[in-house]
Amino acid sequence: MTYSAINLHSVKNIETFYNEYETLLKLSILKSLKTFLPKSMSTKSKEIEFKFLPESLKFKFSTLTDSTFNAVEEKTPKVQVIVPLKIIFRKLNKYIIIYCHLIDLPYTDLQGNFILNGMKRGLVSKMVRQPGVYFNLRRKYGEEIYSAYILLNEGSKYFIELQEEDLFIYTSFNKKINLMKFLHFLGLNNTEISSLSRYGNTEIFKTLLLNSKKFYYFNSKDIQESDSLRKVMHILNPEMNVEYLKNKLTFSLNSTSLKKHLIHRTGNFLDPSYAILGQDLISIVDFLIDLKFKKRTLNDLDHFGNRKVESLGHLISSHLEYILPNKLFKLLNLLSKYTFVNIPLLIENLKEIFSKNKILIKELLTVNPLIQYLEEVNSASELMHKVRISSIGPGSLTQNKAGVAVREVRPSQLGKICILDTNEGPSSGLVVALASNARINKEGNIETLIYPNKKVCSFSKFLTTFEQESFHVSFENLITRKQPILNQYANIITFEKGEIKSKTNISDTSYKINPSNLLSYTENLIPFLFYNDPTRCLMGARMQTQAVPLIYRNKPYILTGFESILASKTSTLLRAYQEGIITKVTAYKIVLRDLFNREITYYLQKYKKTNQGTFIHQIPIIWPGERVRSGQLLTENQDISDTEFNIGTNLNVVYGSYYGYEYEDALIISQKVLYKNIFTSIHFDIYETKYSKYPINTPEYSTLDLPKRSIYQKRHLDELGIIKEGAKVLDGDVLISKISAANLTLENSPFSELIFSLFGTTLRQIQDKSISVPVGKSGRVIKTELFVGKDKISASPAHNYLTLRIFVAKQRMLQIGDKLCGRHGNKGVISNIAEEADLPYNVHSQYPDIITGPLGVPSRMNLGQLFESLFGYNCVLQDKRFLINSLLNNCLNSNYTKTYLYSSLQSLKYYTGNKSLLNPYIPGKLLLRDGRTGHRLKGGAFIGTLYYSKLLHMVKDKVHYRTFGPYTEITQQPIKGRGKGGGQRFGEMEVWAVEAFGASYNLRELLTSKSDDLISRNNLQDYLLNNTPLEPNSLPEAFKLIIRELHGLSLNLESFMATDMLEGKLLPLNINY
Structure with missing residues (x-):
């Protein structure tokens, strides 16, 4: 059955910057090389002339572009930038052209990922302020000072400030220069300035011109050498400043996008190609005067139209502009010093020079925080990683400096940025996600898809924020009243000039926007979304990206329609x-x-x-x-079947209590779930090692004769000392045998001669470097990879003659401590796995699969799970699935979902003959009996069917234990950390807890023999192994350490021991440390 009042639309592909990465990179590299490479240069002897030909730039791509092969072979797909170099021999009157490999760049594969050292990485796009002009007001000593600052493409900016009777231009680091004086220097006289301004004949403008005379002590040289104007002009060669200043037609406000933003702000609708700096600056002055006389209002600086998104291509091109000058300067310096001998030697030497001075971008990609390991927990997590946008990063905002104005949701970003999806904590509101039907255009502006109102227009289009403000856009709410005249009086929400309004006449709007466009992909997977608290919706969306794929999964009974849309957009x-x-x-x-x-x-x-x-x-x-x-x-794939995203299973849920195990949102599951392997998942571990043949006296090799290894630990090794494929390995089993043997320096000693005469071999120092299965990592070996000689996969040093890699897969069944979650932010940890016969059951002898506490629903305000439970229970009994849009109430009426729910339960009650489905006294609840006693439970319990998933946070990855292990060198206490095999460290607060129970003997054991008392520790070992008597405790190492530290402060403390055997006397203890 399908119940959906809104048609779901989808953009054909994810519009990110991955598809234009290659085009943007070519343009930026060509522009940079034309800027930094000279047209021609000669050697010092003037015999050879070099001419670079950047117009004939070539790109050579890697042969492997499939991410599977690159990840297996640990390769980095790259683009080789090749620049033709024309070499002219003046004495020989001839020339040759060679192709120089100048730059290595990473290249994205068909899925939009790029691989570094065999690991998939993805880019979090960066949101920055749009280059343009922005106006602001500040008050100083009661005076209103209006200012404008122009943000340029590379991030630098300069200010124009209108004080009471003066105008200034400056940057944040330099002294102010009178703007009129600067215009005079550009070649504009007072008549031209007045003619270009709308206020040219007014008193205030004439006053500004007259007041500029007192700043004439600035000469032309001061202005030319001003650091502020160097930043404004964007001139890379300082020797060309004078020429650029003389030609006022060539000095403009940089790029086309900046010019468009300036036209939008100031209303200077000249042809963008006719870009004169003087005209632009005078337009800004007119706008400032308008603000001064209250003819205009200040615009919102944080308007979403003032932001754009930068991608991987922008990141690399800006990095190239930063490093290219120094790299090319070194390269050109080497070419200028070259001495000509013959042409073949010249070509060979030039290739060597270019190969050694090759520009690599790999270092940038490994340290940049926006380039992260791709999240591939499931298909949804990979998709959401690719549409994530961050406002923090290098050269941008920081978490501490970002205020509320940057973080909050504004009306101008509706339909472009998801209103729910963001990070928690300090980066809240700074890391967001694209809306479901939003895309990024070539200029970096986010566009949203709007649909036509067929009475006005008949085609869909993508609009930016400023373009959308010129249209009347409303939410696509379909009114399904039988009388069409009643639809005219229904309230609809519209966007007009960046504001949200409520109107009653739908014919006034020319375009419509789907309400699902307000959210991203994972938020739209949540049914009955608007019945949940927003924080729980965010939690439910995030947990769907953390759910692990299951071996046996089911499709959800309740669909939202975005399951198939997400499957169509994923790159897996x-x-x-x-x-x-x-x-x-x-x-x-x-x-x-x-x-x-x-x-x-x-x-x-x-x-x-x-x-x-x-x-x-x-x-x-x-x-x-x-x-x-x-x-x-x-x-x-593993989480998409029948073109639908499904990563969990449907479970029968009871909202009730079970002997207190539901405390703090804990979950009780039935053993039936465990026996059916419903939540069983597969996880992989990779173990890799390399064999080295250097140094020569200590080579590494594999053998079955491993020291201190039992036969049981080596039972699955083959004759080469490598684990067999298909073997079931347990904790401590050897996967790869590896030892290094070094001869001892006792060759001429009598002892060495005796050993050689008895055993026929010399003494050797053997170090075991074998790879074993860590604790808790048991599984089955599914694959072994061996690379020798030329077939070795990594760019490792030459002395690594062999590389081995073992893949171990492990099945993880559900256990106590694992975490399950629903789609509404309802998560819990499994506290008990109960037998099915002990669980409560209904009159039809149906047992629940899971029991959760009812107190978590009203306190978290996620009532959507109750609607899903009842609709899901309806689906189970009818063997059907429901496609119910989350915005059903907005389209029909405020109580339509509840009305339809009760009517469907009422019809189901007569269809099945089960009158308890809709009890008028306790609607939605059923009477249960105790599975242990058979007695009827007091009251009813809410029963339904929910869709649950298993999260990546599993208890087996978190629980750690040890009996013995490494100790710190100084304090002799167990080291910290689970990864290092650390142990229990008993601190001050733990001591208080034991003292409260009066457990003195346990406390003494924890602080001495189980901690850092070396003598007691060794004595306890002898007692357990050899049954020797226990001796009194001695001084722990921590006490000795603090005594020595006090000695270092010139404080002499002595320690004494008092026992019954000394009869009241004290025995001084010496601390030998």
Whole structure:
């Protein structure tokens, strides 16, 4: 059954900057090389002339572009930037052209990812302020001072300030220069300035011109050498300043986007190509005078139209502009010093020079905080990582300096940025996500999709924020009254000039916007969204990106329609590049023959490890002979089936108590869930090691003769000392044998000769470097990879002659301590796995799969789970699925969902004959009996069917224990950290807890023999192994340490021991430390 009052629309593809990365990169590199490379240069001897030809720039791409192969082989797909170099030999009167490999850049694959050292990485796009002019008002000593600052493309800005009778231009680091004097220096006289201004004949403008005379002590040289004007002019060569200043037609406010923003603000509707600095500055002065006389109002500085998004191409191009001058200066300096011998030697030397001075961008990508390891927990997490936008980053805002004005949701960003999805904590409001139907255009502006009102127009379009303000846009609320005349009086929400209004006449709006466009993809997966608290909606959306793929999963009974939209946008599926016919389908590849009789082979990913330890497993969904169209899905994966995103399972839920195990939102599950492997998931671990042959006297090799290793630990090793594929390994089992042996320096000693005569070998120092299974990482070996010689995969040093990699997969069943979550932010930790017979049951002997506490619903205000429970229970009994849009009430009336729910339960009661489905005294509740005693429970319990998922936060990754392990060198206490095998450290507050119970013997044991008392620790070991008598405790090492520290402060403290054997005398203790 389908109940949806709003049609769901979807943009065809995710519009991010990945698709224009190559074009933007070519343009920026070409521009940078034209700027920094000289047209020609000669050697010191004037024999050779070098001419770079950036117009003939070439790009050479990696042969491997598939992310699967690159990740396996630890390769970094790259783009080689090749610049032609023309070498002219003046004495020989001839020239040659060689191609110089100048720059190495990363290259994105077809999924929009780029791989560094075999690891997938993704970019979080950066939101910055749009280059343009902005106006502000500040008060100083009671005087209103209006100012404008122009933000340029690379981030620098300069100010124009209108004081009472003066105008100044300056940057934040330099002294002020009178603006009129600066215009005079550009070549404009008073008559031209007055003619270009709307206030040219007014008293205030004449006063500004007259007051500029007192600033004439600035000469031309001062203005030319001013740092502020150097930043304004964007002139990279200081020697050209005078020429640029003389030609006022070439000195403008930089780019086209900046000019458009200036026209939008000041109303100077001249042709953007006719960009004169004087005209632009005078337009800004007119706007400042308008503000002074209250003819205009100040615009919102934080308006969303004043922001744009920068992508990977912008990041790399700005980095190139920063590093290219120094790199090219060194390169050109080497070329100028070259001495000509012969042409072949010249070519060989030039190639060596360019290879050694090659410009690498890899370092930028490894340290930039916006370039992160791709989140691949499931398909939704990967999609949300790619549409994430951050306002913080290098050269931008910080978490401490960002105020409320930057973080809050504004009407101008509705439909472009998700109103819910953001980070928690200090970065709240600074890291956001694109809305579901938003895209980013080539200029970096976010556009939203609006739909036509067929009475006014008949086509859809994408609009930016400023463009949207010129239209009347309303929410797409479909009114389904039987009388059309009643629809005219229904309230609808409209956007007019950046404000939200409520109107009653739908014919006044020319375009409509889908209410689902306010949210991102994961938020739209939540059914009955508007019945939940916003914080719980955010929590539910985030937890869906943290849910692990399951082996056995089910489709949700309650759909929102975005499950298929998310599946169509994810990059984890294979799509047909061309229309054609499938000729071959196997578990590992799909072969397609297109209309041009070309054969295209698609390789499937089978149980590939992701960055978070989950897996990607693609399954073909087409058959040989099928005709497919371009863009059609060819596969499904581990969390998408039948083109729907599903990552959990439907469970029968009871909201009630069970012997206190539901405390603090804990969950009680049935053993039936465990036995059916409903929440069983697969996780991967990779173990890698490399064998070295240097230094020569200590080579590394594999062997079965491992010291201090039992036969049981080596039972799965083959004759080469490598684990066998398919072996079930437990904690401590050897995966890869590896030892290094070094001869001892006792070759001529009598002892060495004795050993050689007895055993026929010399003494050797053997170090065991084998790889074993850590505690809690048991599993099954699914794959072994061995790379030798030329086939080795990494760019490792030459002395690593062998590389081994072992893949271990482990099945994790549900256990106490694991975390489950619903789609409404209702999460909980499993506190008890109860037998099914002990759980409460209803009159039809139906047992629940899960029990959760009812107090979590009203306190969290996520009532949407109750609606999903009842509708889901309806689906179970009717064996149907419901497509119910979250905005159903907005379209029909405020209580339509509740009305339809009760009517469906009423009809279901007569359809099934189960009168308890809708009890008029306790609606939505059923009477239960105790599974242990059979007695009827007091009152009723709310029963339904919910969709639950298993989160990545599993208890097996968090619980840590040890019996013995490493100790710190100074304090002799167990080291910190789970990864280091650390142990329990008993602190001051823990001591208080034990003291409160009067457990003195336990406390003494914890602070001495189990801590840092070396003598007591050794004595306890002898007592356990050899049954020797226990001796009194001695001084712990921490006490000795503090005594020595006090000695360092010239404080002499002595310690004494008093026992019954000394008869009241004290025995001084010496601290040998």
